[in-house]
Amino acid sequence: MPGPSTIAQEFIARIRQHEGILHKVCAVYAHSKADREDLQQEIILQLWKSYPAFEGRSAFSTWMYRVALNTAITFTRKAAFFQEYTESLAAAADVGTTMESSEDLQLLYRAIAKLNKVERALILLWLEEKPYQGIADTLGLTEKNVSVRLVRIKAKLANIIETMQ
């Protein structure tokens, strides 16, 4: 049986291999640098705590998406005076500007930021070409519901992009 340090090393190697998932989820759900760091930390912590229960029935990337999205969607902010104002300023300044990527991708992230949290999860999994059944299992929807909602969300996203262009 592998020792705790071997398991930790194996976990770190797997996270590094799928680091893109972490960055994508954080970029979609957190718009300021501080929020992104908080969310990144929380997702890694939850992944590590859930890792012993990962039995390999699904691909590691699928499981990682599930944990990351569940953490991001159920991650709540603490109430604070002036928080919404400062956050919206930070979001406006930050989304898309820290990316070393194509204009299309920056535009896409800015458009996704205008969707609600659940719509973001649906579109993110669609962009990753996850099967509808997998998306339904992750979010707790039916496959039919996923299909119907994706049609609507794609139309909404296209409208947002058109307005932003």
Place this chain on the structure above:
Amino acid sequence: MAKIDLDKFKTAWQQGSPTAGPLLTDREIQTFMHATSKHILVRFRRGLVFDIGFKAVLLAFALVLAFLMPCTTGWLVFCAIVVLLLGGGIGWQLRTLRQIPRQDPGARSTLDLLRQYIAFYYRHYYRAMLVMAGSSVFFFLTGSLYYLYFKYGGIPPVHWDDLLVLGIGLVLSFSLSAVAQIWQGNFQIRQLEERVQEIGEQSLSADSLDTQRSKMLRNAVLIGIALIAGLLLFLYLIYQYI
């Protein structure tokens, strides 16, 4: 309908990376693996554990005070009530601690997790906040009694205006703490409810959330009435016997 080719964006998504900064180092990942969670349930558990410790300290201070003050029947009855309330509070909080749902984001769907957290909030959170706010009352009370002990060596004869000041102090210490914590709780639960509504879940529709809210409000009113009645009884005991 917009004439935008989303496939072009899909390709950009699959080829691009959202970050321009350096990737996480092994050391950073290792630090995050053992970091302190900011999840609502973990924050709640931390608050509860802190409050249990705080109540235990108050209980110890109350017991010491019980032996320091001149012994009268009224005083002993009063001390017994304080010890019972603090001990009962600790017992109830320990039970609540065991009922905090286990976080399992890898094995449950988003909707299941949201349902579980919201149900926990409505079943335990508000009551727990009121019990936690009770610690402020005992802190104020124990502090006042220690002040009287060190200044007068006991409790001097009290008049109605003294009781009024004490009563206002107790009500304020309770309500300020309770209002702050419930406001924070409401803010958090609203975010979870919004997520459920975004998923479009029928079984946790606005109607059922309204029912839960009114049930919670009714419980809060009942607890509030019980606390005020307890406070009046307590002031009567002080006035009558001490």
